[in-house]
Amino acid sequence: MNQPLMVLAGGNGFLGRHLARHFRRLGYEVLTLTRRPRRFGEVSWDGRTLGPWARKLEGAAVLLNLAGKSVDCRYHAANRRAITRSRTESTRVLGEAVAQCQNPPAVWLNSSTATIYQHTTGQAPANTESSGQIGRNFSEMVAQKWEAEFWLAPTPCTRRVALRTAIVLGADGGALPVMARLASWGLSTPQGDGQQWVSWLHVDDFCRAVEFLLAQPALDGTFNVCAPEPLRNWEFNALLNQHYRPRWHLPQPRWLLEIGAFLLRTETELILKSRKVVPQRLLEVGFRFHYPVCQQALADLLPKLT
Template sequence: MKILITGATGLIGRALIAGWQGQHQLFVLSRSSAKARETLGVEADYQQSLDDFDFNQIDAVINLAGEPIADKRWSESQKQKICQSRWQLTEALAEKIQHCATPPKVLINGSAIGFYGRQGSEIVTEEHSSFYPEFSHDICARWENLAQRSASPQTRVCLLRTGIVMSSQGGALAKMLPLFKLGLGGPIGDGKQFMSWIHLEDMVRLIDFLLQRDDLSGPFNATAPRPVSNKQFSQLLAERFGKKAPFTVPAFVLRLVFGEMADLLLFGQNVQPKRLLDHGFQFNHSHLKDALNALQF
């Protein structure tokens, strides 16, 4: 299969590339094709512009590109960077696909469980229709709407509402590790907020699952079926290193340091991957303790 991947040097993109090399003909869009080639170290067609690809010859598009949402404090300029890095490319991809004589058969597009906004302890599935109006929802809602413009009888669109990706190679977990390894980690705020997570291996597997299933489209919660509270998450992560999680980070401290971005840490969603499970996808890592033990630190 001929697959175009954006965001290929990110955490999920790197894992996809590693798993697909030799199986598919890969095309990589990157702001620096030379740097992407060096980072990924696999044979692929590396380009810096969508105009350099013939979309009539592409079978599938995996769109994962976007400025990391939690790397910097949310100034107005950073918010714009986060949004436009997702929206502009997705809109351009949709336009390319729309104007094809023989368009790609599938667009698998990034999104996040932030689409739902804060939801407390209520179980959230893809059928959920009540959304808390905040920045994370606004980003994802427009991102998904732009991706859906690609949808046609020739091109199905799958939307990945992704949770916290468990990997020792990057992402949110890698930022937590130093404190927890030292026994200095602990719950955030009251620790009751839900954390919906997924092991990187299962993330790659479900993308491949959606790639192969011609009958599937629409939103999919890319999260393991057993979310945990932040307190439980902290305890299990500390136990992974033979430590305790004695310290609590007060909400006001997070707000002083991170401003509005603190809401990502203080509020959560109890997300269930209902559609994946209904269609027969089986998770290799359903329990957080098992997922953490499977990681190499």
Template sequence: MHILLTGGTGLIGRQLCQHWLAQGHRLSVWSRHPEQVAKLCGGQVQGVARLQDINQPVDAVINLAGAPIADRPWTHKRKALLWSSRIGLTETLLAWLDGLEHKPGVLISGSAVGWYGDGGERELTEDSGPVQDDFPSQLCIAWEETAQRAESFGVRVVLVRTGLVLAAEGGFLSRLLLPFKLALGGPIGNGRQWMPWVHIKDQIALIDFLLHKTDARGPYNACAPQPVRNLEFAKTLGKVLHRPAFMPMPAFALRIGLGELSGLLLGGQRAVPQRLLAAGFTFQFTELHAALDDLSSRL
């Protein structure tokens, strides 16, 4: 199978490349820095700066590109970048797909549980609608709606609403390690907000599962079956790292320092993977402690 990835040099993309290279697939990565692709993703992976440089039919497209949403405050300039790196890039991808004589069978496009907005205590399945109209929700809704247009080309579209990915190689956990190792870790705000998490091994496995499940289409919550509250997450991470986790981050300080972005940390989603479980996917990690313990030796 020839698979094209956008965002292939990111945390999830790199792991997918390793997984699919081991299966014998041919991989291409669309990147602003194609010269770095082989080093980051594997020597057999082709990096392309332009989609027009792909000269062999593509069987599947994995669309994961997007600037990190929590790296810095959401100024007007930052919001524009977050939008263009997702919606703008996906529109370019769709224009290229439209012009292909031989179209791929499937487009798996990234999204996030932020699609629902801050869900409070409500359990959120793929049948739930958006709960709150905030910026992350608007961003994910537009991203999904753009990708969904590939259905009109006869392409099967799968939307992966990812939670917080737990990995030793980067991402969410890497930002927490220093304060926790310095015994400065703890809950954010009141710690009651829900955190939908997923181990990187399950994230890779579920994307591969959806790629090969030919009747899979539409949105899937990519998070473990048992989300936890922020307070429990902090305590569990502290235990795994053998560090105390009692130093709370006051909500008012986050609001002052991060502005609108603070809502991403103070809110949450009690999202559950109803459609993945119904489709027969089996999570390797369903308990947070086991997931963090698996990663602990590399943290």
């Protein structure tokens, strides 16, 4: 029996590696579209134009698009264009490739981001798929353009799911190793006023959520992919502090974070934006998280960090 094929566009990063391992264990053949193929199972594409890679989608069970320039950079004009275009152009050309298939992929999952929702303060209700408040700042507008390109694709024979994913926590990539290292040096204090909400997800639950969505042929549309219990920034840092117990604690006021972000060529939005998001649709259709509470996720992941 032939293995079902999963095509991962832009799948060489942290999430792509975990998804590839997870689905290979489930018996899938996984093919990665990448700008710099280096090993077996990788195919070259530029994320903008049709090419020989498009034939690989023929008969695929799953297309999953993770392509997009990292937002861990300064938001000057050139980077803003690159961040936006890397998402919209890759999505557009995948839609063109799916549309020309004789036997198109059964399902297409496209990355989006929980950052699409506006900065949520205080005790305001959490953002759900049905009642979330969409923002109008740069990052939020990028997400809206990204999703708009996805839904414009002419793919009537392919089920489509947009994944509004929160910060994914893992021991071998993403944001957690950096945050943990800083916490061990004494930066386990609240960032800014510490009141901003943090929406998050254990990487194992991310892979399981994708698996769950693939197995439910009636599910389509937009899904928040995050744990059901967001927490405050000060609470998240308190969990890191409890684990590392640094000898000293360094304050992190907003003005100091702005200087640090400038020196590190990044943006304070990544840690100061308040993201209060819950996975209403996943919960309604019966998905069960292995790590619904952040304390459980960090207890699993932090001991694995070197």
